[in-house]
Amino acid sequence: MDVQFWTYLLVGLTFALYIGIAIWSRAGSTSEFYVAGKGVPALANGMATAADWMSAASFISMAGIISFAGRDGSVYLMGWTGGYVLLALLLAPYLRRFGKFTVPDFIGDRYYSRTARLVAVFCAIFISFTYVAGQMRGVGVVFSRFLEVEVETGVVIGMVIVLFYAVLGGMKGITYTQVAQYCVLIFAFMVPAIFLSIQMAGNPIPQLGFGGTTPGETVSLLSKLDGLSEELGFNRYTEGVKPTVDVFFITAALMCGTAGLPHVIVRFYTVKKASAARNSALWALLLIAILYTAAPAVAVFARTNLLNTVKDANYKDLPSWFGNWENTGLIAWEDKNGDGKIQYTGRGPAFEKMPDAPKALPAFQEDEQGEKVRGSVGQRLLKNTPTDNDNELYIDRDIMVLANPEIGKLPNWVIGLVAAGGLAAALSTAAGLLLVISTSVAHDLVKTTFAPNMSEKQELIWARGGAAVAVVVAGYFGIKPPGFVAEVVAFAFGLAASSFFPAIILGIFTKRTTMQGAVAGMVVGLLFTASYIIYFKFPQLIDSLGIPTMANTTENWLFGISPEGIGTLGMLLNVVVAVIVSRVTPAPPQEVADIVEKVRYPRAALGEGEEG
Amino acid sequence: MSDSAKKVSKDARDRYWRSNLKWLAGLLSVWFLASYGCGILWVDALDKITIPGTGFKLGFWFAQQGSIYVFVVLIAIYVVVMNRLDKQLLEGKGEQ
Numbered sequence: 001m002d003v004q005f006w007t008y009l010l011v012g013l014t015f016a017l018y019i020g021i022a023i024w025s026r027a028g029s030t031s032e033f034y035v036a037g038k039g040v041p042a043l044a045n046g047m048a049t050a051a052d053w054m055s056a057a058s059f060i061s062m063a064g065i066i067s068f069a070g071r072d073g074s075v076y077l078m079g080w081t082g083g084y085v086l087l088a089l090l091l092a093p094y095l096r097r098f099g100k101f102t103v104p105d106f107i108g109d110r111y112y113s114r115t116a117r118l119v120a121v122f123c124a125i126f127i128s129f130t131y132v133a134g135q136m137r138g139v140g141v142v143f144s145r146f147l148e149v150e151v152e153t154g155v156v157i158g159m160v161i162v163l164f165y166a167v168l169g170g171m172k173g174i175t176y177t178q179v180a181q182y183c184v185l186i187f188a189f190m191v192p193a194i195f196l197s198i199q200m201a202g203n204p205i206p207q208l209g210f211g212g213t214t215p216g217e218t219v220s221l222l223s224k225l226d227g228l229s230e231e232l233g234f235n236r237y238t239e240g241v242k243p244t245v246d247v248f249f250i251t252a253a254l255m256c257g258t259a260g261l262p263h264v265i266v267r268f269y270t271v272k273k274a275s276a277a278r279n280s281a282l283w284a285l286l287l288i289a290i291l292y293t294a295a296p297a298v299a300v301f302a303r304t305n306l307l308n309t310v311k312d313a314n315y316k317d318l319p320s321w322f323g324n325w326e327n328t329g330l331i332a333w334e335d336k337n338g339d340g341k342i343q344y345t346g347r348g349p350a351f352e353k354m355p356d357a358p359k360a361l362p363a364f365q366e367d368e369q370g371e372k373v374r375g376s377v378g379q380r381l382l383k384n385t386p387t388d389n390d391n392e393l394y395i396d397r398d399i400m401v402l403a404n405p406e407i408g409k410l411p412n413w414v415i416g417l418v419a420a421g422g423l424a425a426a427l428s429t430a431a432g433l434l435l436v437i438s439t440s441v442a443h444d445l446v447k448t449t450f451a452p453n454m455s456e457k458q459e460l461i462w463a464r465g466g467a468a469v470a471v472v473v474a475g476y477f478g479i480k481p482p483g484f485v486a487e488v489v490a491f492a493f494g495l496a497a498s499s500f501f502p503a504i505i506l507g508i509f510t511k512r513t514t515m516q517g518a519v520a521g522m523v524v525g526l527l528f529t530a531s532y533i534i535y536f537k538f539p540q541l542i543d544s545l546g547i548p549t550m551a552n553t554t555e556n557w558l559f560g561i562s563p564e565g566i567g568t569l570g571m572l573l574n575v576v577v578a579v580i581v582s583r584v585t586p587a588p589p590q591e592v593a594d595i596v597e598k599v600r601y602p603r604a605a606l607g608e609g610e611e612g
Numbered sequence: 613m614s615d616s617a618k619k620v621s622k623d624a625r626d627r628y629w630r631s632n633l634k635w636l637a638g639l640l641s642v643w644f645l646a647s648y649g650c651g652i653l654w655v656d657a658l659d660k661i662t663i664p665g666t667g668f669k670l671g672f673w674f675a676q677q678g679s680i681y682v683f684v685v686l687i688a689i690y691v692v693v694m695n696r697l698d699k700q701l702l703e704g705k706g707e708q
Contacts, residue, residue, distance in 0.1 A: 220667025
């Protein structure tokens with residue numbers, strides 16, 4: 001049976017499952033809509049958190065990024081898992097004891113200020129929107145690659161599904177669909193990983209396999225890959241080229257950002273008590289770690305397979321996946337020396353970027369009928385100007401996961417499974433983010449700020465309406481992605497790290513931090529981080545303001561820290577400002593000291609019943 | 613029982629919070645050493661060692677595998693420790 005059949009079957013089955021769960025777990029109250037009635041078991045919440053957290057980027061792109069970056073890719077592995085230690089130890093249990101529904105709730109009450117709450121709401125909505133647009137795009141991309149529908153159609157199908165279960169079920173519906181989505185995505189990621197590990201290392205456990213040796217050879221996989229990379233002019237795979245200071249700061253920004261992301265934090269409001277919040281953080285990281293420790297193995301297998309396949313190969317003799325992915329535009333080959341063979345080297349991109357493109361992406365020639373124009377051996381011809389180095393090949397890093405089953409000659413059902421897994425990863429994250437947006441609008445803005453006397457029924461209508469509008473806006477961004485989205489997603493972390501994260505930590509661990517201190521800290525951290533990122537990432541904008549621009553390179557960066565890592569410095573600034581301002585402003589009122597007491601100890605220790 | 617009788621003494625609560633902070637300091641130090649230490653700052657030095665029987669250079673392994681395993685273990689330890697501290701605090705209530 002062919003790939004199409006399997007893909008339709010597996011995607012159809014999983015979608016039917018998600019819809020079934022949504023109908024079964026409709027939300028009846030605001031508490032169920034926002035936090036699933038606070039009755040989610042720790043293991044289920046761990047699975048939901050893991051699915052919520054692992055997005056299209058984790059599933060599709062991360063192994064590919066590592067595969068091209070080698071050891072420098074470790075920042076994502078450590079950054080996106082290490083944050084859970086901070087969550088479990090410093091945030092989740094305390095926020096759960098505080099109760100209520102959202103991060104802005106905590107910020108607003110702890111810092112006895114509507115301004116602080118509004119700053120937090122603004123951050124939450126901004127971070128979630130930048131993030132969700134990328135997810136909807138991911139849904140569209142998976143649909144277009146595997147089911148051969150237009151990206152737009154794919155996005156609309158995704159929107160309808162998410163709309164259905166997010167609007168109907170709220171957090172309760174999302175939680176139980178995410179449990180199912182976790183199972184689908186982890187299975188879909190691990191099956192090809194295990195197949196490849198057996199093929200290439202004779203070991204069914206990928207985490208061990210990539211440190212092994214291909215049966216019948218004497219040199220380990222990693223040394224072989226190092227040698228092969230060096231031979232082709234790439235860096236040795238297991239050695240880094242990024243400066244240590246930058247690696248340090250990027251990792252810290254990703255860790256603290258992870259711990260400060262509102263859609264992750266809110267998951268810990270859904271369990272029964274603080275100890276369950278700790279337990280579910282443990283489950284979440286354990287379940288996430290399965291994928292995150294397998295991803296670097298997949299990266300090594302895929303990279304080795306790829307280099308071995310294309311190295312000095314005749315274009316005509318290449319396996320069919322090469323042509324298939326060339327047709328979708330994720331592979332491009334410019335036969336510079338006209339020998340009909342692929343030369344793939346690390347001495348620079350194969351072609352110049354098009355004048356209107358942000359980076360060197362391939363632009364293919366088409367005739368008047370829109371048909372692909374092909375060269376002497378059947379390759380697609382490009383409009384881009386060739387560069388003068390000897391590299392002829394462009395490969396999009398996303399295909400390292402998507403094409404892996406084909407490259408590894410795995411059975412067709414595995415390919416269909418990867419499609420279903422990619423969709424599960426994108427949909428689960430999108431739903432979690434949409435819920436944060438709808439909660440922020442209905443609960444934090446409308447109810448708390450503008451209409452405190454609203455009935456629960458009305459609030460629920462606002463929440464459902466907010467979710468519906470957010471889905472449509474996110475879908476629109478998915479179909480017509482504004483150029484800045486891709487650039488901005490990575491910075492959601494920097495912004496979360498420099499705003500929420502320190503404010504919450506200081507709020508729990510100090511009693512002296514005042515409203516003025518926290519607001520000043522958040523504003524300074526956010527402004528500093530945002531301006532640094534905008535300065536280096538959007539030079540046209542800076543130029544139009546009449547400010548002299550500088551290239552986004554190491555020499556120009558402050559202390560050698562890239563825009564990706566600057567959130568860490570923003571966070572330190574936030575803390576320093578918050579502490580200094582708090583010292584010179586009047587101490588917080590007694591109610592605040594009571595809130596801090598309340599989050600530090602189990603509820604029973606304060607004589608407040610069994611919960612907590 | 614009235615609310616005040618259920619309440620744990622301030623001393624006991626302070627002790628609970630101090631042990632929590634001590635554990636946090638200890639666990640976060642390990643967190644820092646495993647990731648920022650072994651995975652970033654000393655990675656090149658550790659790379660001179662290869663884990664016997666495998667192709668893993670030690671620094672590379674810490675950066676892409678070991679640190680993540682350490683994170684999981686750290687949370688597991690914290691879960692156990694805090695459950696014990698919670699229990700001690702609540703069972704010891706009313707002793708003073």
